Amino acid sequence: MDERMLRVKTEAGELAAALLAGEGPVVVFLPGFASDMQGTKALFLRDECAARGRAMLRLDYSGHGNSDGRFEAGTIGRWAADAEAVIAEAVPAQDLVLVGSSMGGWIGLLLARRLGARLAGFVGIAAAPDFTAELMEPAFDDAARAALAREGIWHLPNPYGAATPITAALLEDGRRNLVLGGPIPLDAPVRLIQGQRDAEVPWRTALRIAEAVHGTDVRVTLVKDGEHRLSRPQDLALIAREVFSI
Template identity: 45%
Template sequence: MHKSQPEILDVGGVPIAVRRRKGRGPGLMWLGGYRSDMSGTKAAALDGWAADKGRAMVRHDYSGHGESGGSFREGTISLWLEQSLAVFRQFGGERQILIGSSMGAWIALRMAQRLAQSGSYGRIAGMLLLAPAPDFTTDLVEPALSEAQRQELKLNGYFEEPSDYSEGPNIYTRALMEDGRSNRVMTGPIDTHCPVHIIQGMNDPDVPHAHALKLVSCLPADDVTLSLVPDGDHRLSRPQDLALMLRAVDELVLRAC
């Protein structure tokens, strides 16, 4: 638990909780996964690394997550993307290494696209993508839907399924699924304009490692490193997983300096 209160950034009338550590650039920006928050094991390990190295770091909770306001059921990739861009622009400093976990990797890739469109792609110094799940609504969730779940989406606007990572169920809304289609990134080449390191567990029950291989094939213009962890799961939060993550961050920072 955090002893201090987070900073609050108003994004479209929604209070977004932000925690940041001042230090040298390039800094780190943490982008969490679906239903995850910024106090998780990986984010805390990165914050400890930043403290030891004197590096800046910023992390936030999407609306409906953790310490932020807003309704989870109203969340979409577009909404969480806008909130992440707002935090980046307000607190990101000159250059950041984006570290995206699961859905956060999708947000990171969309941020790179949006920043490139505005001529600001040089502000991303590198990317570390952990168990990346870009396009997960169309590529991973929709193909696995049962007929009953499809009917629930159609009639109720959402469906629920048990979660392996929290007490409450996962909730997938029709708005999330439809918005996901308009935010797809693995439909062709993706230009991040920076080095990318992907860490993927081969025992991941949620994101098959073939998904990471597909992502690599969409990054032909960038320097990409793929680290496959034979016994790694989706969390990638064991001590050896965290050590691998921190080595990758250290390398990305050294390359960016």
């Protein structure tokens, strides 16, 4: 497998990435919140791309995985800029298929506005645009709100591991980067995969994205027994089918 590990320099430090050689358009995997490029879906797609001779780019946002920086210093806008910097360094001219998992779906929709004709397609896997404002903030109790107001940070219990630090800066920046309040200027093919047993992202979010997208080549696949991670063998097979349909 001809995959090359990269370190992309930015003003805030170096970002980790991995570029698999192959034909285009390049599949770009955008991880979720507090996730990284070593996750099940990222590695599955890397192997699928290798088997098909397709190029693929994986990356870690700042404060994630092997990239420099502190997670607490990150925001949606910062992580979108990180992804844009890695793309500019690793695949500056190639056409791209953005594959965004959970928060990565929000990052991908922000990037789609900037890529123009280079965007060959977008795939959202339990995509979670606007989640800080729509899902996080309304769920905060009085103690969480008090901690954010007093200290600028609160630690969210995480069912998958250690508590996740949530900062007031993350929430404020999230409000500046909302995408579901109006049309999404995306004309490339869009494929959305969403589990209906997702306890973190309401499945109707996929329908809202589909409605907001400007283009008409949009397909939503609902997995009735699918949960947020969508990492079972049958889920991965579905993801591959949708990614490589573009």
